[in-house]
Each structure stands twice: as C-alpha cells, then as structure tokens.
Amino acid sequence: MKRHRNGEIWDFEHELPAVAANQCGVDVVLGLDGGTTSTVCVCMPVIPCSHSHFPDPLPVLARAVAGCSNHNSVGETAARETLEQVMADALAKSGLNRTAVRAVCLAVSGVNHPTDQQRIIDWLSDIFPSRVQLYVQNDAVAALASGTMGKLHGCVLIAGTGTIAYGFTEDGREARAAGAGPILGDWGSGYGIAAQALTAIVRAHDGRGPHTMLTSCILQTLDLVSPDELIGWTYADPSWARIAALVPVVVSCAEAGDEVANTILLDSVQELASSVKAVVQRLGLCGEDGKDYFPLVMVGGVLEANKRWDIGKEVMNYISKDYPGVQAIRPTVEPAVGAALLAWSFFMKESKKSS
Amino acid sequence: MKRHRNGEIWDFEHELPAVAANQCGVDVVLGLDGGTTSTVCVCMPVIPCSHSHFPDPLPVLARAVAGCSNHNSVGETAARETLEQVMADALAKSGLNRTAVRAVCLAVSGVNHPTDQQRIIDWLSDIFPSRVQLYVQNDAVAALASGTMGKLHGCVLIAGTGTIAYGFTEDGREARAAGAGPILGDWGSGYGIAAQALTAIVRAHDGRGPHTMLTSCILQTLDLVSPDELIGWTYADPSWARIAALVPVVVSCAEAGDEVANTILLDSVQELASSVKAVVQRLGLCGEDGKDYFPLVMVGGVLEANKRWDIGKEVMNYISKDYPGVQAIRPTVEPAVGAALLAWSFFMKESKKSS
Numbered sequence: 001m002k003r004h005r006n007g008e009i010w011d012f013e014h015e016l017p018a019v020a021a022n023q024c025g026v027d028v029v030l031g032l033d034g035g036t037t038s039t040v041c042v043c044m045p046v047i048p049c050s051h052s053h054f055p056d057p058l059p060v061l062a063r064a065v066a067g068c069s070n071h072n073s074v075g076e077t078a079a080r081e082t083l084e085q086v087m088a089d090a091l092a093k094s095g096l097n098r099t100a101v102r103a104v105c106l107a108v109s110g111v112n113h114p115t116d117q118q119r120i121i122d123w124l125s126d127i128f129p130s131r132v133q134l135y136v137q138n139d140a141v142a143a144l145a146s147g148t149m150g151k152l153h154g155c156v157l158i159a160g161t162g163t164i165a166y167g168f169t170e171d172g173r174e175a176r177a178a179g180a181g182p183i184l185g186d187w188g189s190g191y192g193i194a195a196q197a198l199t200a201i202v203r204a205h206d207g208r209g210p211h212t213m214l215t216s217c218i219l220q221t222l223d224l225v226s227p228d229e230l231i232g233w234t235y236a237d238p239s240w241a242r243i244a245a246l247v248p249v250v251v252s253c254a255e256a257g258d259e260v261a262n263t264i265l266l267d268s269v270q271e272l273a274s275s276v277k278a279v280v281q282r283l284g285l286c287g288e289d290g291k292d293y294f295p296l297v298m299v300g301g302v303l304e305a306n307k308r309w310d311i312g313k314e315v316m317n318y319i320s321k322d323y324p325g326v327q328a329i330r331p332t333v334e335p336a337v338g339a340a341l342l343a344w345s346f347f348m349k350e351s352k353k354s355s
Numbered sequence: 356m357k358r359h360r361n362g363e364i365w366d367f368e369h370e371l372p373a374v375a376a377n378q379c380g381v382d383v384v385l386g387l388d389g390g391t392t393s394t395v396c397v398c399m400p401v402i403p404c405s406h407s408h409f410p411d412p413l414p415v416l417a418r419a420v421a422g423c424s425n426h427n428s429v430g431e432t433a434a435r436e437t438l439e440q441v442m443a444d445a446l447a448k449s450g451l452n453r454t455a456v457r458a459v460c461l462a463v464s465g466v467n468h469p470t471d472q473q474r475i476i477d478w479l480s481d482i483f484p485s486r487v488q489l490y491v492q493n494d495a496v497a498a499l500a501s502g503t504m505g506k507l508h509g510c511v512l513i514a515g516t517g518t519i520a521y522g523f524t525e526d527g528r529e530a531r532a533a534g535a536g537p538i539l540g541d542w543g544s545g546y547g548i549a550a551q552a553l554t555a556i557v558r559a560h561d562g563r564g565p566h567t568m569l570t571s572c573i574l575q576t577l578d579l580v581s582p583d584e585l586i587g588w589t590y591a592d593p594s595w596a597r598i599a600a601l602v603p604v605v606v607s608c609a610e611a612g613d614e615v616a617n618t619i620l621l622d623s624v625q626e627l628a629s630s631v632k633a634v635v636q637r638l639g640l641c642g643e644d645g646k647d648y649f650p651l652v653m654v655g656g657v658l659e660a661n662k663r664w665d666i667g668k669e670v671m672n673y674i675s676k677d678y679p680g681v682q683a684i685r686p687t688v689e690p691a692v693g694a695a696l697l698a699w700s701f702f703m704k705e706s707k708k709s710s
Contacts, residue, residue: 072590113583177561180586183593185554199540206532207633228468231535235427238538278562 009081009088013097027102028061028094029347030087031340033142034069034108036161037241039082040336041066041090046102046344054149058337061096064089070110080123083108087127103133105343107142107335112179135346139335140166140179146338147297147329150345154329155279157272157315160300161244163189165275167283175282177275182240188271190244190302196264197250198234198243201227204260212260213253221249247302254309268302269311273318286323293325299335364436364443368452382457383416383449384702385442386695388497389424389463391516392596394437395691396421396445401457401699409504413692416451419444425465435478438463442482458488460698462497462690467534490701494690495521495534501686501693502652505700509684510634512627512670515655516599518544520630522638530637532630537595543626545599545657551619552605553589553598556582559615567615568608576604602657609664623657624666628673641678648680654690 027046032039043061047054066086071079083106091097104124111117117136124134144156144166152174155167163186164179178186186192201218203209205227215227222233234243253261276296280286285294296319303312316328331338382401387394398416402409421441426434438461446452459479466472472491479489499511499521507529510522518541519534533541541547556573558564560582570582577588589598608616631651635641640649651674658667671683686693 072587112586113581175561177563178557180554180557181590183550183553183589183598184557184585185551195538196540198538199535202533202535202539206530206630207637208532208629226468230539231467232427234538235536243538274563275561282562 009084010098012088012092016095016097026096026100028091028096028100029102029340029343030090030104031142031336031338031343032083032087032104032106032108033139033335033339034079034083034106035139036068036070036073036109039066039069039086039108040064040334041086042334042336042340043090043094043096044337044340044344046347048348054341058333058341060337060340062090062093063336064093069108071116072110079108079110084127098128098132101128101132103135103343103347104128105135105137105142105339105346107137107139107339107342109139111136111138133343133347133350135343137339137342138164138166138176138179140164140176141168142335142339142342143299143331144168144297144338145342145345146331146333146335147299148295150338150341152342152345154295154297155276155283155285156297156299157276157303158300159189159272159302159311161190161241162186163192163272163275163300163302165272165279167279167285169283169285173283175279177278178271188268188275188302190247190300191240192271193250193264193268193302194243194246196267197246197253197261198230200260200264201230210260213256213258214250214261217249217253218246221246244301251307251309251311255307265309265311266314269314269318272302272311272315276315276319277322280319280323280326286325290323291325293327294323295329296326297329297331299331364439365453367443367447371450371452381451381455383446383451383455384457384695384698385445385459386497386691386693386698387438387442387459387461387463388494388690388694389434389438389461390494391423391425391428391464394421394424394441394463395419395689396441397689397691397695398445398449398451399692399695399699401702403703409696413688413696415692415695417445417448418691419448424463426471427465434463434465439482453483453487456483456487458490458698458702459483460490460492460497460694460701462492462494462694462697464494466491466493488698488702488705490698492694492697493519493521493531493534495519495531496523497690497694497697498654498686499523499652499693500697500700501688501690502654502684503650505693505696507697507700509650509652510631510638510640511652511654512631512658513655514544514627514657514666516545516596517541518547518627518630518655518657520627520634522634522640524638524640528638530634532633533626543623543630543657545602545655546595547626548605548619548623548657549598549601551622552601552608552616553585555615555619556585565615568611568613569605569616572604572608573601576601599656606662606664606666610662620664620666621669624669624673627657627666627670631670631674632677635674635678635681641680645678646680648682649678650684651681652684652686654686 032041041064064086066082069079069082120136152168165177201215387396396419421437424434424437475491507523508525520532556570
C-alpha cells in the first residue's frame with residue numbers, strides 16, 4: 001500500500017498494542033453501505049461456514065457510522081474521505097490494523113457505471129495491502145445480500161426516499177431497473193409518492209384536479225395555511241428526503257378513503273412492481289415456465305407494513321400473480337452486514353480457487 | 356425616499372446635467388420583468404392615449420438588462436440588488452433621475468403570495484419618492500400585458516422552461532394555475548417535456564418501457580454513449596433550463612413518427628390546455644354560455660411554431676373546442692414593455708380618479 005494523503009486517518013495503527021494488531025492472526029472482512037443519508041461500516045471475522053448456516057447473531061466485531069458518501073452529492077474528495085474514515089473507525093474499534101483485512105466490499109450509492117467502480121477500486125488499492133480483495137457495488141447489492149446472507153441470487157427492491165430494483169442470476173449476470181433519481185422517473189419511491197401528493201394539492205387548489213383530503217392533512221403537518229405557501233416550502237430546501245417524509249400522511253389519507261391518495265399509492269405499487277418485473281424478465285429469474293423459485297428482498301420505509309394500506313404487500317400481490325415462485329424476504333440484518341457477507345463470500349470463493 | 360443602503364447605485368443622479376435631470380418635466384414609468392434567467396427594465400415616457408391606440412413602435416427611452424432576480428434562486432439580498440441596479444441603469448441611460456418617475460411595475464418570478472408582494476413594495480418605497488405609484492406582480496402578468504398592451508383582461512399561458520397560466524377579469528379578479536415548479540407538477544413545461552423524454556430513455560433501457568428513437572437522438576445531442584451515463588449528466592447540474600433545452604430533440608423525434616415522443620407532446624398539450632381551462636373556468640372569462648370573447652396571450656419557447664409538430668397550435672385547438680370565443684395573441688413586444696404599459700395604465704387610472 002502506498003503512503004496515503006490522509007495519513008492521519010490511519011495513525012491509530014501505530015498505537016495498537018502489538019499483540020492486538022493482528023499478531024494473533026485474526027482475519028477480517030469490511031462491509032460498507034454508503035448512502036446519501038449515512039454510511040455504515042462493519043468489521044466481521046472470516047468464519048468458515050456456508051450461506052445457509054451462519055451463526056446467529058453474526059459475530060460483528062465493530063460498527064462505525066459516518067455521513068453522506070455519495071460522490072454525486074458531496075463531491076469525490078469528501079466522499080472518499082468519509083469512506084476511508086469510516087473504514088478506519090471500524091478497524092480501530094476492532095483493535096486491528098489493515099494487515100488483518102482479507103476483503104473489502106464497498107456498496108455505495110452513485111455507482112451506476114463500470115467507470116465509477118474502477119475509479120473507486122483504484123483509490124481503494126492505495127489504502128489496503130495489495131493482497132486484500134476489493135469489491136465495489138451499487139448499495140442496492142448490499143441490501144440484496146442482507147436478505148440472502150451474502151448469496152448473489154434473486155432480486156432486491158428498495159423503496160425508501162428513492163427506489164431501485166437490482167437482480168443477479170446464480171451464474172453472475174446482473175440487471176437493474178429505476179434507481180435513476182426523481183428527475184429520471186423513479187415514481188414509485190417515497191419522494192415520488194410525496195411529490196405527487198403535493199402536486200395533487202396544487203392541482204386541487206388551482207382547479208386542475210379534484211378536491212382531496214391531502215390538502216388539509218399535509219398543510220397541517222407542515223404548519224402552513226394555504227397551498228400557495230407550498231411553493232416556498234418546497235423550494236426552500238428541495239431535498240428528496242424532506243419531501244419523502246410526507247409518505248405516512250399520504251398513507252393515512254388513503255386509509256381514510258381519500259381517492260386521490262389511493263390513486264397515488266396504487267400508481268406507486270404498479271411502478272415498483274414494474275421495476276421488479278423488468279429485472280426478473282431480463283435475467284429470466286423465474287425460469288422458462290415463469291414458476292421458478294427466486295428470492296425478492298424488500299427493503300425501505302415505503303415497503304414496511306403501513307397499518308392497513310400495506311404498499312409492500314400490494315407489490316408482492318402484483319408480482320406473485322405473474323411469478324408464483326417468488327419468495328419475499330425482509331432482511332433481519334442491515335445492508336452493511338450484507339456487504340460484509342459479500343466480502344466474505346467473495347473471499348471464500350477465491351480461497352477455494354487458489355487452494 | 357429614505358437614504359438607501361446601496362447609495363452608490365444612484366450616484367449617477369448627481370452627475371446628470373441639470374437640464375436633463377427632469378428639469379424639463381419628463382414623466383416616465385419603469386417596467387421590469389424579472390425572471391430566473393435574466394431581468395429586463397425599460398423606461399417609457401407617460402403618453403396620453405388609450406390601450407388600443409399606442410404609437411407604433413412604442414417610445415422606449417432606455418432598456419437595461421441584468422441577471423437572475425428570483426429571490427427563491429439567489430436569495431433576498433442579491434435579488435433586490437439586481438432589481439435596484441437594473442432600474443438605476445434604465446434611468447441613467449434615459450438621462451433622468453428618480454424624480455421623473457411616476458409609476459413602477461415590478462413583475463418578478465417568485466411572487467406567489469400577498470406577503471411576497473408586500474415585502475417588495477415595502478422595500479421599493481425606500482428607493483422612490485413617496486408619490487411614485489408602485490405595483491408588484493408575478494412575471495406572468497407582464498407577459499399578459501405585453502399581449503394586451505397593458506390591459507388586464509384575459510389569460511396568458513407561458514410555457515418555456517416552466518409553465519403558468521394567469522388570468523384577469525375586467526373587474527379585477529385574478530386566478531392562476533400551475534407555475535409551481537417541476538416538483539409540484541408543472542408537467543406541460545419545457546422542463547417537464549424533456550424530463551419525461553429522459554425518463555422514457557431510462558425506462559426503455561432497463562426494460563420498463565418501449566423502445567424509442569429518443570434514446571439515440573438525445574444521447575447523440577449530449578455526446579453520451581450509454582443511457583447509464585444520463586444519471587451522471589442529469590445530476591451534475593440539474594438546472595431546469597439545461598434540461599428544458601432538449602425540447603427541440605423531442606419535437607424532432609415526434610415529427611419523425613416516434614410514438615413515445617408523440618405521447619409526451621400530447622400529454623404536454625393536455626396539461627397546458629388544462630391550466631388555461633382552470634383559469635378561464637374559475638374567472639368565467641368565457642361568459643355564461645361559454646362563448647364570450649377573451650384574449651389568450653401565448654408566450655414561451657414551447658408554444659412557438661415548431662415546424663410540423665406545433666405545440667402552441669395544438670393547445671389552441673383543444674381550448675377553442677370548449678371556448679369558441681378565445682382569441683390567440685402572440686405578443687410583439689417583450690414582457691418588460693408589458694410591465695411598463697401596466698405601470699402606465701395604473702398611473703392613468705389613478706390620475707383620472709384624482710382629477
């Protein structure tokens with residue numbers, strides 16, 4: 001590993017007691033889930049077992065948290081510093097230095113193209129010893145692995161502030177749908193649902209659309225008096241997460257029988273289902289007869305049970321009509337652990353090859 | 356007028372030759388059109404005539420141009436400085452000082468609420484002598500006046516980067532539709548058309564939508580190789596105008612028979628027509644039998660004749676089916692002149708009252 005610009009990030013390594021600093025031969029992997037809101041890194045020991053027989057709970061040595069690491073949001077330099085710092089923190093908390101690391105899986109949002117991947121790998125290889133195996137993925141892949149315990153097979157649907165569907169076949173082909181942000185049509189997302197609700201209020205107010213309960217409920221939530229004030233509220237800080245936070249209000253209105261809110265949620269269900277279907281179709285995950293088993297990992301606030309109006313359940317209803325072999329999985333570990341399981345899985349595969 | 360913070364803006368007044376600095380008794384009005392892209396101010400003499408008998412061409416004494424003056428975009432302080440500077444420039448070019456001014460009409464984007472209006476009037480009254488009549492309007496009102504030569508009657512439809520419909524009855528009632536920006540559903544705008552086209556490319560690419568000619572045409576225009584690169588392109592600078600600049604490509608594809616592009620343009624036509632209809636309906640501009648005459652001023656790049664696929668003409672077709680009394684007007688003067696005509700019109704009305 002070369003001398004790195006941010007030398008001070010790794011200063012803790014010189015202060016570790018010699019016995020801890022991997023003199024005792026602990027092998028670990030790092031799994032990192034980097035999103036627009038926060039970045040989480042976990043450090044896990046390399047344990048010899050199979051995907052289906054992991055110890056429960058998983059032996060996570062340390063967990064570190066940092067802020068946004070999406071290079072589209074904060075720029076390349078700040079994103080890299082955050083990623084490097086959170087990895088250093090996880091290792092420092094484990095009392096280990098970089099020589100203990102066998103594999104690293106960085107699953108970060110904003111990785112949309114092979115060039116994004118290569119740029120991050122080039123930079124990672126400056127940080128870690130050359131024998132460390134490095135993997136870079138879109139953060140959706142960590143979410144998939146968090147449901148399949150590190151196995152890259154099946155499809156994941158994420159619907160939080162944003163939405164994406166991402167899938168892998170057992171022989172390594174991959175495909176994605178959506179995940180392109182709101183300007184490029186991620187309409188099933190939390191942002192999409194809330195923006196449509198705000199739009200419905202403006203349309204009801206100016207005479208283009210029907211009356212809706214959303215008007216009084218959302219204005220009350222935002223402490224506004226008139227729909228005219230929504231323009232100022234929206235553009236004062238058009239962050240996607242701030243707008244997506246209105247989804248529970250839309251769900252409440254739909255549950256109370258508001259037709260406009262119901263239509264918005266039904267549209268969202270169809271959008272989310274169409275993302276999954278596009279991935280399943282392109283990868284042939286459902287087999288030739290359309291009935292093969294495949295896992296569908298479901299992640300994100302929009303898909304969690306919302307009292308009576310359950311968006312996740314409706315999406316599953318849509319999908320299982322076409323693909324009866326689909327099996328819904330709601331992960332019990334966080335995506336960063338999924339990334340660590342992926343790092344572990346890649347490392348085990350490589351070890352087998354070379355032994 | 357109070358001593359103003361930006362005293363230096365008005366320093367030119369001390370340097371005017373005494374004979375020019377309104378010693379000869381010229382009365383003028385200022386009309387200002389402030390948008391997100393640029394701000395224009397014109398200075399016109401107060402001429403005694405009627406709406407229907409203006410001299411042609413209008414006697415514009417001076418015209419000054421500045422940058423963005425939308426307080427939502429650049430903040431309150433910068434917006435005010437731009438507005439004050441451009442008014443001072445127009446007066447300086449006319450060789451007049453503020454004592455020559457009889458009325459000012461500021462038509463600026465971002466004025467969506469009476470409190471926006473009052474804030475600007477309070478600040479304007481610090482700049483001008485107390486007898487100067489001050490009017491603040493949404494910039495759409497200047498566009499209407501540019502078509503009706505200063506008469507506030509009828510409806511204006513603006514469709515450029517954004518879109519808004521704004522109308523007035525002869526007895527002073529007003530109504531608007533849309534104009535709330537893309538997050539709040541201005542789907543017929545240039546931005547809306549282009550964002551839907553980009554979305555269609557992503558959907559075709561990931562399997563959620565049909566193949567479209569938009570893919571090759573837009574990628575070529577942007578010098579990109581793959582639809583995956585659109586994400587980086589879009590979020591590198593999500594300015595609405597940059598995205599709206601793709602409208603001519605969408606029109607070309609529609610003219611070449613692409614179904615997806617055609618559907619996008621037809622949706623846009625319906626959205627724009629529905630904004631106009633909402634305003635006409637609420638104000639009763641069409642009379643009780645729906646057949647009364649009213650002017651519809653049409654402004655903005657999206658509504659200009661686009662070779663064969665003419666969005667403006669299609670919008671008119673839709674509207675005139677419901678309201679046969681509608682008369683389309685394409686203004687021959689710019690909105691800043693419309694604002695000056697409004698200032699003139701208000702001033703004449705007040706003069707009549709007090710005489």
